[in-house]
Amino acid sequence: MNRSEALGAVFFLSVGLLRGESGYDAWLRYERLSGAALDQYRQEVPAVLATLDESVVSFSARDEIVRGMRGMLGRTLRAESSVPQESAVVLGTLEEIRRAVPAWRLEASLAADAFWLKTVTAGRVNYIVITASNDRGLLYGAFALLRKIALGEPVANLDEREAPYAPIRWVNQWDNLDGSIERGYGGRSIFWENGRAREDLRRVGDYGRLLASLGINGCSINNVNANPRVLSPDFTPQIARIADALRPWGVRVAIAVDFGSPKSIGGLETFDPLDFKVAEWWKSRLDGIYQAIPDLAGIVLKADSEGRVGPSTYGRSHADAANVLARALKTHGGLLFYRGFVYDHHMDWNNPKNDRARAAYDNFHDLDGKFDDNVVIQIKNGPIDFQVREPASPLFGALEKTNEAIELQITQEYFGQAFHTVFLVPMWKEVLDFDTHAGNAMASTVKAVAAGKTFARPAGGFAGVANIGLDENWSGNQLSQANLYGYGRLAWNPDLSAKRILDEWTKLTFGADSKVDNTIAAIQLSSWRTYENYTGPLGLQTLTDIVGDHYSVNVEASERNGWGQWHRADENGVGMDRTVASGTGYIGQYRPAVAKMYESLETCPDDLLLFLHHVPYSYKLHSGKTVIQYIYDSHYEGADAVAEYVRQWKALRGRVDEQRYSQILAQLRYQAGQAIVWRDAVTTWFQRASKIVDAQGRAEHYPGRYEAESMKLDAYTVHDIAPAPAEDASGGKIVACTGAAVCTATLDYNGEPGWYTLNVEYFDLANGISHYRVFVGKQLVAEWSGDLRLPSRRMDAGASTRRVIPGIALRPGDEIRIEGRPDGREQAALDYLEIVREKN
Ligand code: GCV
Numbered sequence: 001m002n003r004s005e006a007l008g009a010v011f012f013l014s015v016g017l018l019r020g021e022s023g024y025d026a027w028l029r030y031e032r033l034s035g036a037a038l039d040q041y042r043q044e045v046p047a048v049l050a051t052l053d054e055s056v057v058s059f060s061a062r063d064e065i066v067r068g069m070r071g072m073l074g075r076t077l078r079a080e081s082s083v084p085q086e087s088a089v090v091l092g093t094l095e096e097i098r099r100a101v102p103a104w105r106l107e108a109s110l111a112a113d114a115f116w117l118k119t120v121t122a123g124r125v126n127y128i129v130i131t132a133s134n135d136r137g138l139l140y141g142a143f144a145l146l147r148k149i150a151l152g153e154p155v156a157n158l159d160e161r162e163a164p165y166a167p168i169r170w171v172n173q174w175d176n177l178d179g180s181i182e183r184g185y186g187g188r189s190i191f192w193e194n195g196r197a198r199e200d201l202r203r204v205g206d207y208g209r210l211l212a213s214l215g216i217n218g219c220s221i222n223n224v225n226a227n228p229r230v231l232s233p234d235f236t237p238q239i240a241r242i243a244d245a246l247r248p249w250g251v252r253v254a255i256a257v258d259f260g261s262p263k264s265i266g267g268l269e270t271f272d273p274l275d276f277k278v279a280e281w282w283k284s285r286l287d288g289i290y291q292a293i294p295d296l297a298g299i300v301l302k303a304d305s306e307g308r309v310g311p312s313t314y315g316r317s318h319a320d321a322a323n324v325l326a327r328a329l330k331t332h333g334g335l336l337f338y339r340g341f342v343y344d345h346h347m348d349w350n351n352p353k354n355d356r357a358r359a360a361y362d363n364f365h366d367l368d369g370k371f372d373d374n375v376v377i378q379i380k381n382g383p384i385d386f387q388v389r390e391p392a393s394p395l396f397g398a399l400e401k402t403n404e405a406i407e408l409q410i411t412q413e414y415f416g417q418a419f420h421t422v423f424l425v426p427m428w429k430e431v432l433d434f435d436t437h438a439g440n441a442m443a444s445t446v447k448a449v450a451a452g453k454t455f456a457r458p459a460g461g462f463a464g465v466a467n468i469g470l471d472e473n474w475s476g477n478q479l480s481q482a483n484l485y486g487y488g489r490l491a492w493n494p495d496l497s498a499k500r501i502l503d504e505w506t507k508l509t510f511g512a513d514s515k516v517d518n519t520i521a522a523i524q525l526s527s528w529r530t531y532e533n534y535t536g537p538l539g540l541q542t543l544t545d546i547v548g549d550h551y552s553v554n555v556e557a558s559e560r561n562g563w564g565q566w567h568r569a570d571e572n573g574v575g576m577d578r579t580v581a582s583g584t585g586y587i588g589q590y591r592p593a594v595a596k597m598y599e600s601l602e603t604c605p606d607d608l609l610l611f612l613h614h615v616p617y618s619y620k621l622h623s624g625k626t627v628i629q630y631i632y633d634s635h636y637e638g639a640d641a642v643a644e645y646v647r648q649w650k651a652l653r654g655r656v657d658e659q660r661y662s663q664i665l666a667q668l669r670y671q672a673g674q675a676i677v678w679r680d681a682v683t684t685w686f687q688r689a690s691k692i693v694d695a696q697g698r699a700e701h702y703p704g705r706y707e708a709e710s711m712k713l714d715a716y717t718v719h720d721i722a723p724a725p726a727e728d729a730s731g732g733k734i735v736a737c738t739g740a741a742v743c744t745a746t747l748d749y750n751g752e753p754g755w756y757t758l759n760v761e762y763f764d765l766a767n768g769i770s771h772y773r774v775f776v777g778k779q780l781v782a783e784w785s786g787d788l789r790l791p792s793r794r795m796d797a798g799a800s801t802r803r804v805i806p807g808i809a810l811r812p813g814d815e816i817r818i819e820g821r822p823d824g825r826e827q828a829a830l831d832y833l834e835i836v837r838e839k840n
Contacts, residue, residue: 020659023473026210026481027508030071030150041149042073044156046126048084049077052092052100057135060212060248061091061142068146087126089145091138094131106131113217114163115141119156128158136217136250143213150508162493166451168335168376168405168461169491170218170254171211172300177227183411183550185418186476187469191221195229197238201245207468208249214488217297219246220254220463224302224339228258228265231285240292252297254337259301259321260309261285272314273324282328290332298335299325300378300463305342318342318363319370326372335459337405338371340364340379340395346562352577355584356564357383360395365589369401376403378463379450381431383586384565386414387541388532389427391598391608394589396446397436403459406432406450410483411467413550414542415531417791418476420671421645422531423524425486425498432494437591447494462491477667478660481509482524498525516655523645523668530645533638534678538621538630539611540567540574543682545798549791552798553678554725555685568614571689574627575610587612606630617690631686632694639675646672670788673761673802677728681797684727704837708735708818708830711747715740716820716830724796729831734763734795736827737770737820745830749814755838758805760818761831763795764788768826774805775817781808786826795829806838 021029033041051062062079070076083090083100090097094116097106104120110133120127130141144162148155174182175189177196190203198204211219221242222230229235243253258264262271262281272278290296303321304310311321318338326336343359360383371377377399382390386409396404408428415422432447439454452460464487468474475481485505489496499521506520535553536543545554546565558565568576577583579599587598597603598612606621617628625633646668653661683699693699707730709718719736721729737743762772764786774782782805792799810816816835820828 019657021657023478023481023660023663026474027485027505028210028213029508030068030146031511032074033072033149037152038073041155042075045069045073045075045077045149046087046089046128047075047078048080048086048088050080050083050088050090050092052081052083052090052096053135053138054081055135056248057250058091058138060209060250061130061135061139064139064209065089065091065142065146068149072146072149083127085125089128089130091130091142093135093138094133097129097131104129108161110137110161111163112167113137113140113215114161115144116161117141117145117158118160119158128155139212139250140215147213147504147508151504152507152512164215164492165447165494166461166491168218168459168463169216169488170220170297170405170461170463171216171410171466171487172220172224172256172407172463173466174223174225174411175221176223177229181469182223182225183409183413183465184467184469185411186467186474187471190468190470191242197241201241203470204242204245205248207474208246208251210474210484211251211488212249214485215492216488217250218252218254220256220300220337222256224256224300225306225308226256226258226302228261230255231257231261231289232265233285233288236289236292239289243293243296247295252295253293254297254300254335255289256300256302257325258308259303259311270314271309273311273316273320274314279324279327282325286325286328286332286334290334294332296332296334298329298337298374300337300339301325302339302341305339306345310342317367317370319367322375323372326375330372330374334374336372336375337378337463338375339407340377340393341385341407343564344562345564347564349560349562349564349566353584354564355576355578355586357576357578357586358584358589359383360393361398361589364395364402365398367402368399371402373403373458376405376459378405378407380407380409381428384541387565388414388528388536389539389607390541390611392431392434392436392446394586394594396449397438397444397591397594398589400439400455403452403457404450405461405463406446407463407465408487409465410487411465412480412483414544416535416671416674417551418480419551419667419674419788419790420531421477421479421523421668422527423479423486423498423502424483424528425490425501426525427528428487428490429494429498432490435594437593462487464488464491473663478664479520479524479667481505510656510660513655516652519648519652522648526641530638530641530675533634533641534675534682535638537634538575538606538627539608540569541565541611543567545796549798551791552796553681553728554797555682555727556725567610569686569689571691573614573616573619575614576612577614578612583614617686617692628686628690628692629695632683632696632699635679635683636696636698639672639679642668642672642675669804670801673804674800676802677761677797677800680730681725681727685725688727702730702834705730705832705834706747707731707733707832708745709733711735711745711833713743713745715743716745721795724794728797728800729795730761731832734829734831736795736829737822738827742819742821743828744817744819745833746815746817747833749810749816749835750812751810751835752837753811754809755840756808756810757836757838758782758808758816759834759836760803760805761834762786762801762803762820763799763826763829763831764790764792764801765795765799765826766790766793768822768824770823770826770828771821772803772828773819775819776808776810776814781805786828793825795827800831810835
């Protein structure tokens, strides 16, 4: 039996003793080992931990090792400050170890933050040495050693060096000072409350620990739609408190600022970046902040975008804007992140040559070489805005004399928020591995360019928009924690495979039961494709409510507005023509080899077809299937896949602690229902638009479905779903309980006798908690409340929720009665009842 088999065997013995887990410990659970694995590690891990380095970060490393070993091995290592004569774990920088034990001759050149795990044997004494060139490297080495043990990997005869791929490995918080979070789905901010840093910042420290375990070294702590107050002198102590909480974990704090601050809070008449008074103001204000926080990592700036002011007010360039701040930061070693997300959201949609995807390149390409060396252009992975599928932004391959960082969105704004499980690492990998064909170096992948390798830039790396909040499980969805883990692991080493990252996360988070691990892998690794299948395949982007919650399905919302997320679907065809030959010319922004591939229909990948080309619905994909049939099929496949996730997860009962088991089951069940809502809305919309019917006859044809409006209604009244799009409700109509305390919808069942599942489609709004009861005859068979924390405040597809009631015996003549009690603005509304025969 190898070590992981041993761990697996032990797991089975402990089934039944699984205590409930909230998810707070995430992947740092340090679950107690047992059996052969425990015996082996107890032999291999010495009793003493010698910490030679005396920095606060090294003390975190020391304490983490003690904590981890105590958890996994049930042993408390004896902490010492010099190398003992007996076996020990030794934690010290190369220089400190050389000084303490020159005989070990530990020679290596280690980059900043890199670490080396090395077994040193002196006679019968063994040392596990964790060394680095700086204290952060020691901390990362400590986490790496603990991860090895938790994963069941050997720790005897160690000789492993790891260096981070890129110097910049940051997270961005879009947390507002009032405690809300823009696009945050894991609860309120752990940083801010009522305009100040929270009184109790322990949670920030715990977050720092999670980040450090992944090698993340910077955190921008407020929304890029920045409140100018963040720069007021009296606010600096608030930032300093947060910096103090993160410092022990080697995470440096950055802030996002508003470009108009010199005027709005500085008392100047202008914020023109070329005005010397403005430059002086930035300098003196940042000097003030550095006095309080000498290790401030830098500034993030969103300018001239989505209503934020910027240099265009004075006819100045983005380089003028970036450099005035960069120069104020320079003496302090700070970086200025200038966001490449600059576009016009008032574009004329009637002009077929207009194209938001062009914006980043058009805005920044000509400025290459004009930015100071401590400016980093932070570029979203795709040219639009974190859609379910986009090509890599052409700007990556277009800047040779400018630092870059890739911005990835960990929070699932367009990916079902906290309600859908979508593991984003496979998508990020595709972008990171994409060859830009920039330069003539060997490495011209997006990751190499962004990390500064391709053009030997002094700075570069990763910025991830984080998905955490005050929810006990951090991200509002247990399985979404994998995205933060995956982001951090990729920022450290983008060459890791999605599978490897997921396997690590699963074992650390749920333990080493191969059935659990395989099931989670099957769900997570297919989840991006599944979500794409039911929300917007072939490069349509996410067909969501662009002008609303970015959650609900709304195919038309992308069109006829200035936001530019157009897919140009009409009765004749679908897709944005971005070709050079006849379209917006966007494809010409790529290097010739890439442009050639995208420009031709023969070589354009099907997954991006409709992002790059406009084609008739009957256009045949490489697979031979027509575009329209693919749209139908993929939506059915996507919805079926989520239903399968539910079945797979249910097989894990008893193998995962009950708390997380039932939370994940509820989440997947909800997702399965929403996938059907998406499926039905999109297929209905396209069937009506294209006038080409689904060859399999599924769209708008739902066996076993009884529309609520066709049931016998008592006090319920029938309404069009409008203003939500007609396809948001089955049959376009709903029933709502508007003028009574209780309403009922009744159906006389006349089908075959047998066992059935009843699916009740109802509307769960954010502003009320209705109550529902379902009776068969006089017998109450189900009862629930519409109390999910969904974003919708009106009856639309985002509120449409499915209640599944399995195992119901029906006979002809049975009366099925749904009773709804409204609450506030939530009107206990119903869409339909579906009666599905169960297999025996
Ligand atoms: C912080 C998208 C989001 C906005 C976000 C913006 C950005 O448009 O919907 O909430 O604002 O991106 O990245 O700046």
